[in-house]
Amino acid sequence: MVSDQRIPVGAHYGWRDWLVQRVTAVIMAAYTVLVLFLLLWFGGLDRAAWQATFANELFRIASFVFMLALLWHAWIGVRNISMDYVKPTALRIPVLAVLATVLVAYIGWTLRVLWP
Amino acid sequence: MAALDRPVAKPRPIYLNLLRIRQPVPAIVSVLHRISGALLFLIGIPFVLWVTQHALASAQGWEATRSALAQPFVKLVMLALAWAYLHHLLAGIRHVIQDLHIGMQLKSSRTSAATVLVISLLLTLGVAIRLW
Numbered sequence: 001m002v003s004d005q006r007i008p009v010g011a012h013y014g015w016r017d018w019l020v021q022r023v024t025a026v027i028m029a030a031y032t033v034l035v036l037f038l039l040l041w042f043g044g045l046d047r048a049a050w051q052a053t054f055a056n057e058l059f060r061i062a063s064f065v066f067m068l069a070l071l072w073h074a075w076i077g078v079r080n081i082s083m084d085y086v087k088p089t090a091l092r093i094p095v096l097a098v099l100a101t102v103l104v105a106y107i108g109w110t111l112r113v114l115w116p
Numbered sequence: 117m118a119a120l121d122r123p124v125a126k127p128r129p130i131y132l133n134l135l136r137i138r139q140p141v142p143a144i145v146s147v148l149h150r151i152s153g154a155l156l157f158l159i160g161i162p163f164v165l166w167v168t169q170h171a172l173a174s175a176q177g178w179e180a181t182r183s184a185l186a187q188p189f190v191k192l193v194m195l196a197l198a199w200a201y202l203h204h205l206l207a208g209i210r211h212v213i214q215d216l217h218i219g220m221q222l223k224s225s226r227t228s229a230a231t232v233l234v235i236s237l238l239l240t241l242g243v244a245i246r247l248w
Binding site for chain 1: 157162169171209
């Protein structure tokens with residue numbers, strides 16, 4: 001039975017998505033600063049600097065965190081775009097399914113690149 | 117009645133054709149935020165993963181990647197991705213600042229939108245000079 005006192009509050013995932021998109025954005029901005037700093041530190045990009053950077057386990061973990069933040073951020077973004085422009089459910093569900101699959105494939109690829 | 121004192125309303129468009137509306141600067145920055153985001157997801161991520169993977173693989177891989185990145189078309193792709201990253205980052209920073217209720221007035225909102233547009237293009241120009 002529905003009470004008169006019921007306060008409709010929703011599932012809060014709109015608010016959660018909003019917050020996640022901002023937190024992940026800050027993580028990515030910090031990583032961007034780190035990469036720019038490394039580029040300045042090495043004074044450009046040669047193979048030795050490239051190898052040394054990716055040989056560092058901390059950098060690999062930071063890169064992995066960056067990619068997870070990116071993919072979570074991107075999921076919210078592409079989902080919002082799909083919901084705005086792909087109206088028919090019969091089309092939206094396959095589109096979102098393909099995007100989610102691509103996203104998981106990106107995670108697998110990232111692991112392969114960072115820890116070959 | 118006050119309603120009678122109003123000037124005669126100009127004829128308004130009865131439909132919203134996005135191609136016929138002159139968009140305000142914040143709207144342009146907003147739609148470019150979307151376009152750049154989609155571009156980064158669909159092209160940027162696989163591009164960066166591919167380059168990183170091949171450049172790390174071996175000495176030959178490094179050289180092959182270098183010559184691939186020197187192709188004129190690939191340089192154009194990199195330039196587009198650089199713009200997308202810069203625009204998305206700066207427009208995102210503007211978003212977060214506005215979330216803190218800073219620069220919410222119409223005038224400052226337009227100024228910050230124009231700033232995002234111009235600075236990301238200037239930085240992209242810098243990338244272009246670096247690439248060629």
